[in-house]
Amino acid sequence: MRQASVDDYGQIAALQVRNGFTIISYEDWMAFWRENPVYKQDRQCPIGWVLETESGEIVGYIGNIPLAYRFAGRELRAAAACSWVVDACYRGCGFGMRLMNRLMRQKDIDVFVFTTMNSVSEPLARSLGFSKVPVGTWNKKAFWITNCRGFSQSALKKKSVPFATVAGYPVGAALFCWNSLRDGMPVSSTSEIELCTDFDSRFDDFWEDLKYQNDNVLLADRTRETLQWHFRSALSRRRASILAVSKGSRLDAYAIFDRQDNHALGLRRVRFVDFQALNGSEDALRPALCWMLRKCREEGVHSLEVTGCWLDRPGLPQIQAP
Numbered sequence: 001m002r003q004a005s006v007d008d009y010g011q012i013a014a015l016q017v018r019n020g021f022t023i024i025s026y027e028d029w030m031a032f033w034r035e036n037p038v039y040k041q042d043r044q045c046p047i048g049w050v051l052e053t054e055s056g057e058i059v060g061y062i063g064n065i066p067l068a069y070r071f072a073g074r075e076l077r078a079a080a081a082c083s084w085v086v087d088a089c090y091r092g093c094g095f096g097m098r099l100m101n102r103l104m105r106q107k108d109i110d111v112f113v114f115t116t117m118n119s120v121s122e123p124l125a126r127s128l129g130f131s132k133v134p135v136g137t138w139n140k141k142a143f144w145i146t147n148c149r150g151f152s153q154s155a156l157k158k159k160s161v162p163f164a165t166v167a168g169y170p171v172g173a174a175l176f177c178w179n180s181l182r183d184g185m186p187v188s189s190t191s192e193i194e195l196c197t198d199f200d201s202r203f204d205d206f207w208e209d210l211k212y213q214n215d216n217v218l219l220a221d222r223t224r225e226t227l228q229w230h231f232r233s234a235l236s237r238r239r240a241s242i243l244a245v246s247k248g249s250r251l252d253a254y255a256i257f258d259r260q261d262n263h264a265l266g267l268r269r270v271r272f273v274d275f276q277a278l279n280g281s282e283d284a285l286r287p288a289l290c291w292m293l294r295k296c297r298e299e300g301v302h303s304l305e306v307t308g309c310w311l312d313r314p315g316l317p318q319i320q321a322p
Helices: 006-018 026-034 037-041 095-104 121-127 148-158 164-182 202-213 224-230 232-236 282-298
Strands: 048-052 058-071 074-086 111-114 141-145 192-196 240-247 250-259 269-277 303-307
Touching (some): 006 026, 006 074, 026 037, 026 232, 037 058, 037 224, 048 074, 058 095, 074 095, 095 121, 192 282, 202 224, 202 250, 240 282, 250 282, 269 282, 282 303
Parallel strands (some): 074 111
Antiparallel strands (some): 048 058, 058 074, 141 303, 192 240, 240 250, 250 269
């Protein structure tokens, strides 16, 4: 086992492909590490560890993303595990846990985070003392169907139903009727909604207010620089939609959506990935959501999805996906 390097991209990508992972481009890989605001402050921070055979082949990897959090007036250092993968022939020898144990032995880390759990890794994480965050139901999804025929065809294709394209017409019609009965989100707001192409200086001012108002809440850093890094790939590919909700020149809330199509199923999908609001501006969620639902319908997007059902968190308007 040794510390991973950005130069290991080729072998790590090959390892991920062998094990069914989705890979990112070399350009995105380099930017993901080198533009990370925390990593830029500490270039000695490991980007992860690899398992390497005597012949130099990488057969295991765990990524280590340095992140900043804040709680009770303190700046916290966090480490998020990512892309934990070991070739099948090495899994029974405990090599996977050796990688995880190495990540957990890091010094000067206040919080360890898993953001991409699945049915395989969750029992292992629990055995290491990890617990679920108290907000959201992260093994579930909520969604609005914005194109009934397209959505039904993708759903039937996923179920391997024969002639999914043809069958999608009657199923889509039934979905449309059902959706029409349940749809409806009354909106009354004096806020202005602006579609932004980037994160400007208002987002730094917003972050200062947000962390002051939520001093007793564990918050992931949301400075302008961090948001720009986190959504770099989506912004560069014009997949991200940033909605700024303001009154006058002050940013009161924002919503971020990411276009994440499933090409294998022919599913055109937008995911609602973040919403933050200052105290008293939580109702901005409704007009922001309605704005994106309207855009999805106009552009033929099949569904708007919320992974983890995090819209149910306390303090937000109670909005139920149909």
